[in-house]
Amino acid sequence: MRNIATLLFLGGLAFLLIVITGSLDFGAPPMRIGTQIQAATAGDVGTANIVTAVVLGYRGLDTLGELSILFAAATAGGLVLGSAAARARPDGGFILRAGADLMFPLLLIAGLYIVIHGHLTPGGGFQGGVILAAAFFLPLLARPGTTPGHRWLMWIEGLSGATFIVIGLLALYRGDAFLTPLFDHGTLGELVSGGSLPLLYLAVGLKVGAELAGLLMRLAQDDEVTS
Amino acid sequence: MTDLTLAVALPLLAAFVRPLFNAGALRWLGQLIGPVVLALVTVILFAHWSTFSEPFAIALGGFAPPLGIAFYVDRMALLFALAVPLVTLLLWPGDDGADGARRQSLTLLLAASLTGLALSGDLFNLYVFYELAAVASYGLVAGNGSSAGYVAAFRYLMISALGSVVGLLGIGLVYFKTGTLNLAELATLGNELADPQGLAAFAMLAIGFGVKAEMFPVNGWVPEVYGAASRRVAALLAGLASKLAVLVIVRILLLMFPSDEARQLLLVLGILGVVSGELAAYQARDMARMLGWSSIGQLGIVFIAFSLPGEAGLVAGVAAALHHLVVKSALFVLAGPWGGAIDRLRGAATVSALGAGLFVLFALSLLGLPPLPGFWSKFLVIGGLADAGTALHYLGMAAVLTGTVIEGAYLLRVITTLYAPPAGSPAPPRQRGSDLLTAGLFGIALLAAAVMIDPLWQTLDALAVSGVDTAAYQQTVLAAQEAHP
Amino acid sequence: MIWLALVVVALTLGAAVAVLLLDNLLAATAAASAVSLGVAVIFVLLHAPDVAMTEAVVGAGLSGLILALALRRLGLARLDVGPGGGRNDA
Secondary structure, three states, rough: OOOHHHHHHHHOOOOOOOOHHHHHHOOOOHHHHHHHHHHHHHOOOOOOOOHHHHHHOOHHHHHHHHHHHHHHHHHHHHHHHOOOOOOOOOOOHHHHHHHHHHHHHHHHHHHEEEEEEEEOOOOOOOHHHHHHHHHHHHHHHHHOOOOOOHHHHHHHHHHHHHHHHHHHHHHHHHHHOOOOOOOOOOOOOOOOOOOOHHHHHHHHHHHHHHHHHHHHHHHHHHHOOOO | OOOOOOHHHHHHHHHHHHHHOOOOOHHHHHHHHHHHHHHHHHHHHHHHHOOOOOOOOEHHOOOOOOOOOEEEOHHHHHHHHHHHHHHHHOOOOOHHHEEEEEOOOOOHHHHHHHHHHHHHHHHHHHHHHHHHHHHHHHHHHHOOOHHHHHHHHHHHHHHHHHHHHHHHHHHHHHHHHHHHOOOHHHHHHHHHHHHHHHHHHHHHHHHHHHOOOOOHHHHOOOHHHHHHHHHHHHHHHHHHHHHHHHHHHHHHHHHOOHHHHHHHHHHHHHHHHHHHHHHHHHHOEEEEHHHHHHHHHHHHHHHHOOOOHHHHHHHHHHHHHHHHHHHHHHHHOOOOOOOOEEHHHHOOOHHHHHHHHHHHHHHHHHHHHOHHHHHHHHHHHHHHHHHHHHHHHHHHHHHHHHHHHHHHHHHHHHHHHHOOOOOOOOOOOOOOOOHHHHHHHHHHHHHHHHOHHHHHHHHHHHHHHHHHHHHHHHHHHHHHOEEOO | HHHHHHHHHHHHHHHHHHHHHHHHHHHHHHHHHHHHHHHHHHHOOOOHHHHHHHHHHHHHHHHHHHHHHHHHHHOOOOOOOOOOOOOOOO
16 A cells, blocks of 8 residues: 555656656756856856855855754764764774775875865865765774774864854954955965865865764764664 | 844854863853853844834845845744744753753754744755754654654654655756746746746645645654654744744745745645644544644644735734744643643643643634634634635635634543543643743733734734735845845 | 767666665665766766766765665675575565
8 A cells, every 4th residue: 555655656756757857948948147157256256166156155055054954964863873882893804904094095185185176176075075084984994993083073073163154254243244255366276266265165174074974983883783 | 233144153153062062161151052042143133123124135145146145134034033043942952961962953953944944035045944954853853762753753854855855856947947046036037937837846845845834745744753752842843843934935935926826726735734634633642643733734724824815815824823833832842741642631730720721721722712812813814715705715714614613622622631520540740840931931922912912913914014025025135235234 | 978978877777776676785775876976977977077076975975885884783784695585674
């Protein structure tokens, strides 16, 4: 009965989507906002990567909201998983250990590069942050005995999140609207350019990295409840 | 004058740093930070409310609105935004260990996102805040720690995720058709959305945002979640969160879809909600589930009210929504120790006279006994339906009246149980002092509204006049430049 | 270019079907990651490197990792599944 209802629902949804997509005129959407933003970014925001201008400039509040959603998810995860102590687990084995040692510096550099160059090249705080989280999670997977620095992660997470909002509030204090980019734009394409946007992305990267690393560690620690 | 974006930014900031002050010498700071920030936000919003002269817009990040995100502030937005920190403060969760800090963080995130829902004038920004509210409430429901809480939170997550996908498809469709997400610019493009695809987009948006607003087809999670979550969380979700979701749907309806078809869709969904909710509430034998189903019925009435055209609909809808906010929050708080089977409550009035008395007060207002505000809200809805006068509206009137009769049957059943002679052992449970205080404050608000019905009426009228003025919305938002008040 | 896109689309769809058909939940998780990887390549072909990066990192990496860790926590992560044995339908 339940399966039939599910199938009916999915069939209905598929039918709706097919009818709608079939009736749409693909290839020529009205680019009301898009063209304006493409034209205005270099002058208004000063980042070579237009996506970053949208993510941190034009729609900075959305990014703050998404950061908060991730934080809410991690907090809810912590509430459900609890903070049980680590148990002794079998060693990861030679291949995993050697692989982790080899990968750690590479992941660290890749992650930091993507975060720091977020305003110039594709990528940014979210993507780089996830890579950073993976870099710090990998050693734990290889050597389950090592003590993870939960407290450190918590402080990095809390302070970088606060930094994002405080940068926004500084603009408010200066008399502009919340989250207005600070500082000069600089030269388009330079590493130091785009005003305060690179700082915002650094805060995003650190927060995302610390948050996900903490979540993964908690998930990996007290496992195998049932088996 | 302080900036209104603080009402969103400060609770977020407090939520981010709340886990840092959970132990050690600064523990007291952690305990204080949530209530202090919420009180501060209340003061900021109240200052804006009391000195409000005409609507204005804030261009976030200093980017002029069609490109950047804008907040639009009128009386309606301010009223609902003001309700958020006030009610959150009344329902603030106590602290017990590490989980207490997490719960307070989530409550602050919920408050920030709900305030954002009231103020934001950008379709995708609304979606982001809505998702934040949803994720925070999953955590609060699951944070109860019981296995029933986990199951309820999981089912809630599934339905809500499904709704979010549908809502996101709706937003995608709107963006594909118009190339903009700014509500004010969308309002100037009304005719581009006035076709079957536009109606489909409205239906998708209504279902997406309707999950939290307990709208008819996507409200299966309601009784289970309210039954399993702690009563304060249930009060927060049923009383506050649902109203902000309703406000979003109303804004979308007013600005983007002025067509009759969209209103009729809302009316039909409202009628179905009233009928299904009240019938299910009549059958429920568990206090929290009964209140949950009845909440679905009440929100059906709110949707019926908002589907009425013009100022009359807005006045009736806002009145019904605010009334439900106060009454249902208070009923959930009162129902705290009264969970479980209703039969267990025989003679509860002899144990806790004040609790039972407050319950009777709120129940009578919910029913619509004349001097109480509930009467006026139902009166406005029925009057508006009679004025609109199509067959569908008469059907809605019949649904509201039938719903009231059913409501009377099950609420009076509870009241007679409360005042029945006690059955002996086990003694019926009694409320904690803090719960009685919270419910008492809600009760005072209700009685104050009953006494000051006249100025309240004028405020609602002024609110509705500017609420339906979509031309002012467009001009104010699209004229907002980097400079703002 | 169009041939490359067609090959990637075919591989992605194949992986998506594999997610549904595989009995071993760990293998199904890996296949789901492969779907995300394929989608990421399609995004690159469509000149959306930012989205592609997010899809690769979050879809192929993070969500696969979280699913695998959750399976291990639930005791469902087994590499050796006999015929008809693997899935726990209870």
